[in-house]
Amino acid sequence: MEKVNRRSFTKTLSKGIGATALIGNLPLAHTMVNPQNNKKLGIALVGLGGYSTYQLAPALLDTEHCYLAGIVTGTPAKENVWAKKYHIPQKNIYNYSNFDAIKENGDIDVVYVVLPNAMHSEFSIRAAEAGKHVICEKPMAMNVAECDEIIKACKDNGVKLGMGYRLHSEPYTQEVKRFVREKTFGKVKDMVSEAAYYSGGNPNQWRLDKKLSGGGALMNMGCYAIQGLVYGSGENPIAVTAQEFSTRPAYFKDTDETITAQFDFESGAKGEMLTSHNQNANKLRVNCENGWYELDPASTYIPLAGRTSKGKLRFAQESQQKLQMDDFAKHILFDAPNLAPGEMGKRDMIIVEAIYKSIAEGGKKQTLKFKAGYGFSNGPTSE
Numbered sequence: 001m002e003k004v005n006r007r008s009f010t011k012t013l014s015k016g017i018g019a020t021a022l023i024g025n026l027p028l029a030h031t032m033v034n035p036q037n038n039k040k041l042g043i044a045l046v047g048l049g050g051y052s053t054y055q056l057a058p059a060l061l062d063t064e065h066c067y068l069a070g071i072v073t074g075t076p077a078k079e080n081v082w083a084k085k086y087h088i089p090q091k092n093i094y095n096y097s098n099f100d101a102i103k104e105n106g107d108i109d110v111v112y113v114v115l116p117n118a119m120h121s122e123f124s125i126r127a128a129e130a131g132k133h134v135i136c137e138k139p140m141a142m143n144v145a146e147c148d149e150i151i152k153a154c155k156d157n158g159v160k161l162g163m164g165y166r167l168h169s170e171p172y173t174q175e176v177k178r179f180v181r182e183k184t185f186g187k188v189k190d191m192v193s194e195a196a197y198y199s200g201g202n203p204n205q206w207r208l209d210k211k212l213s214g215g216g217a218l219m220n221m222g223c224y225a226i227q228g229l230v231y232g233s234g235e236n237p238i239a240v241t242a243q244e245f246s247t248r249p250a251y252f253k254d255t256d257e258t259i260t261a262q263f264d265f266e267s268g269a270k271g272e273m274l275t276s277h278n279q280n281a282n283k284l285r286v287n288c289e290n291g292w293y294e295l296d297p298a299s300t301y302i303p304l305a306g307r308t309s310k311g312k313l314r315f316a317q318e319s320q321q322k323l324q325m326d327d328f329a330k331h332i333l334f335d336a337p338n339l340a341p342g343e344m345g346k347r348d349m350i351i352v353e354a355i356y357k358s359i360a361e362g363g364k365k366q367t368l369k370f371k372a373g374y375g376f377s378n379g380p381t382s383e
């Protein structure tokens with residue numbers, strides 16, 4: 001009932017009918033309004049590590065349709081620092097134990113899960129059960145079964161689910177998707193997609209601990225390399241073959257260091273991907289019948305850059321995280337498309353599992369079966 005009320009409330013606001021009068025009756029945090037005089041959604045960040053601190057929270061100062069309303073942290077020392085910096089009232093601060101009480105908090109509309117991968121499913125499900133919309137960071141979960149549980153919890157509780165896939169809101173990536181849609185350069189022939197960085201820091205970090213990360217480079221950066229091949233061609237793969245290499249096994253004791261994989265697509269297009277924690281690489285190159293397009297870098301936070309066989313691409317730069325969170329808020333408030341639905345996260349995890357299986361079976365080709373467009377924005381919701 002509460003959810004229905006909130007939805008019809010925001011619908012009323014989005015039409016601009018009686019918005020001022022309604023806002024006047026709400027607690028302070030709800031009075032935040034965007035330039036169209038519509039309600040801004042309150043986001044609570046769960047996990048205040050590097051990504052929340054340096055990317056998401058600063059971006060939420062600039063978002064038009066949402067703002068940082070609350071935090072969930074396991075580190076008490078962060079509470080005051082964040083409360084002061086972002087004007088967060090004490091009643092909107094939670095820890096991992098009392099988190100479920102967020103259900104009663106009308107300031108929080110969306111919970112954004114920014115924790116180590118092993119904690120994504122638990123907190124996404126608890127957020128959905130508290131009646132909050134969910135943004136889940138990548139990779140969606142530890143395995144496909146957990147992705148299913150998150151999707152089900154969000155459906156059962158009538159809340160929206162989006163992935164933290166910022167690139168779908170980013171103009172260079174959107175241009176690549178337009179080239180594919182409009183066949184600007186003709187049929188796609190072959191692609192190379194790389195997402196990798198050199199990891200040399202603390203050997204005890206959670207990203208190198210399989211219990212918390214689920215895997216190494218493939219779980220961390222792999223989604224960018226996989227996604228490049230998928231949105232670069234506009235198709236889901238029908239088969240994948242993969243190989244794993246390690247040149248620093250003493251450091252990468254528990255997780256994969258470097259993985260390469262070859263993708264087959266129904267159209268006949270071929271894709272090569274590389275992901276690694278042992279080198280720096282970041283690009284997408286797509287060769288077509290009548291030309292080519294390339295992003296380099298293709299998935300960093302710093303401005304992307306792109307070229308095609310017709311010339312350089314140039315787009316204004318804005319925070320990708322700002323664009324991403326505003327797009328998800330518009331999905332909730334105005335029924336705009338969900339640019340990175342949960343099924344997209346699950347689709348990528350199906351591919352990740354197939355890559356690990358291929359490696360475990362000595363490079364054996366794995367067949368993949370997706371419904372056309374499964375996991376794309378507004379694609380079918382069953383495989």
Ligand code: NAD
Nearest residue numbers: 047048049050051052074114115116117137138139164206
């Ligand atoms: P981080 O290590 O900087 O922060 C992790 C946070 O989780 C910390 O606040 C830590 O206190 C907390 N935490 C709770 N339980 C923990 C435990 N058992 N072990 C370790 N930390 C624990 O990590 P991060 O870079 O902020 O990444 C968080 C999530 O965000 C990951 O899923 C990552 O893949 C994702 N991420 C996404 C992007 C992107 O561009 N979309 C970028 C960076 C990170």
